[in-house]
Amino acid sequence: MLKQRLMTPGPTPVPEETLLELARPVTFHRSSQFRAILSEVLEDLKYVYCTKNLVLPLTCSGTGGMEAAICNTVGPGAKAICLISGRWGERWRNICKAYGVTAIEVTCPYGKSITPAQLEKALADHPDAQIVCATLCETATGARNDIQAFGAILKNKPQILIVDAISGLGVMECRTDDWGVDMCVTGSQKALMLPAGLAFISVSDKAWKMIDANTQQKSFYFDLKKYRENLKSNDTPFTPANTLVKALRHSLKMLRAEGIENTWARHTRMAKACRAGLDAINLKLMAEVPVDGLTVAYVPEGIDGAEILARLEKGYGVKVAGGQDTLKGKIIRVAHMGYMDMFDVLTAVSAIEMVLLELGHKFQSGAGVAAVQISLASSLKPKA
Numbered sequence: 012m013l014k015q016r017l018m019t020p021g022p023t024p025v026p027e028e029t030l031l032e033l034a035r036p037v038t039f040h041r042s043s044q045f046r047a048i049l050s051e052v053l054e055d056l057k058y059v060y061c062t063k064n065l066v067l068p069l070t071c072s073g074t075g076g077m078e079a080a081i082c083n084t085v086g087p088g089a090k091a092i093c094l095i096s097g098r099w100g101e102r103w104r105n106i107c108k109a110y111g112v113t114a115i116e117v118t119c120p121y122g123k124s125i126t127p128a129q130l131e132k133a134l135a136d137h138p139d140a141q142i143v144c145a146t147l148c149e150t151a152t153g154a155r156n157d158i159q160a161f162g163a164i165l166k167n168k169p170q171i172l173i174v175d176a177i178s179g180l181g182v183m184e185c186r187t188d189d190w191g192v193d194m195c196v197t198g199s200q201k202a203l204m205l206p207a208g209l210a211f212i213s214v215s216d217k218a219w220k221m222i223d224a225n226t227q228q229k230s231f232y233f234d235l236k237k238y239r240e241n242l243k244s245n246d247t248p249f250t251p252a253n254t255l256v257k258a259l260r261h262s263l264k265m266l267r268a269e270g271i272e273n274t275w276a277r278h279t280r281m282a283k284a285c286r287a288g289l290d291a292i293n294l295k296l297m298a299e300v301p302v303d304g305l306t307v308a309y310v311p312e313g314i315d316g317a318e319i320l321a322r323l324e325k326g327y328g329v330k331v332a333g334g335q336d337t338l339k340g341k342i343i344r345v346a347h348m349g350y351m352d353m354f355d356v357l358t359a360v361s362a363i364e365m366v367l368l369e370l371g372h373k374f375q376s377g378a379g380v381a382a383v384q385i386s387l388a389s390s391l392k393p394k395a
């Protein structure tokens with residue numbers, strides 16, 4: 012028997028209490044009981060988002076939330092500045108294209124982050140752009156983007172800031188209101204510790220003004236004005252994934268109990284330890300400014316990335332992710348996001364060490380595990 016360990020950057024493991032809720036009989040969604048639960052969940056989401064604004068629930072994967080942000084704010088012919096640091100930033104551009112919105116692409120090499128200066132320049136070159144789309148955690152490369160700086164730049168500008176925080180919210184500091192994020196999108200299957208199926212989007216007053224003024228809104232299902240109207244009575248325009256909403260209540264209570272700043276600190280600690288462990292076994296890390304929810308390392312020269320993944324899964328029960336598109340076979344992505352603790356990091360690094368030893372990669376056996384332990388011990392030391 013081999014215990015299965017899910018260490019991919021979405022979906023992520025789901026806590027026991029939440030799983031038990033998912034096992035309960037299905038209930039009807041147009042009821043006072045469900046309205047009370049939805050209201051509670053949306054309040055707890057505001058806490059995780061660090062926002063006073065309404066957070067709208069959508070029944071779809073994270074991409075649906077991204078699409079809703081674009082199609083409600085702008086229409087064909089509008090200009091969007093897309094800050095692209097990897098595959099997920101590219102998705103913003105692709106959604107814009109699908110709606111006839113002109114995407115101004117601001118890019119950087121994979122592994123790097125978009126600089127605030129790049130945004131300043133794009134705004135100077137395209138003052139007529141209406142929206143700016145960014146990614147908090149670029150899950151494809153493990154790079155972190157400075158959303159706080161982007162928000163500060165846009166503060167007194169007409170453009171709104173739309174952020175894909177799908178793999179970042181509930182992992183790393185993301186202060187939606189204080190940082191001036193007008194629309195912040197997340198999905199259920201990352202740090203919110205739930206299966207896939209729900210997306211959430213916060214909307215600021217500035218964004219609602221743009222939405223209300225947009226006469227080109229073409230989506231029926233993703234019409235956010237309908238959600239706003241229905242939520243006045245804690246209802247949704249269409250059948251929500253109510254079973255998931257009921258389960259989310261448990262996961263959000265865990266986040267509330269931990270305290271969001273402690274949640275961020277836990278992820279920082281795990282990320283540091285994971286980087287230390289992989290570095291100690293001579294793996295080159297990809298991100299210049301790394302995120303806290305996953306660690307991305309290059310596959311060593313002469314070793315097949317697909318073979319690492321297969322051996323981890325078949326031999327050790329550890330499921331990590333590889334690269335996508337042009338990065339396929341070239342990187343491994345180890346998640347430490349959501350329902351994870353320091354021993355999950357130790358497990359992952361230990362399994363990767365064992366596989367790399369099998370494959371003849373050169374390093375001192377046990378060095379990775381030792382580095383993880385040293386890092387964890389130093390970050391757990393009580394402050395003097």
Ligand SMILES: *Cc1c(COP(=O)(O)O)cnc(C)c1O
Nearest residue numbers: 021072073074099150177178198
């Ligand atoms: C996981 C992820 C998504 C979500 O994609 P879906 O498959 O539609 O849920 C979007 N952006 C980022 C940064 C992600 O990590």
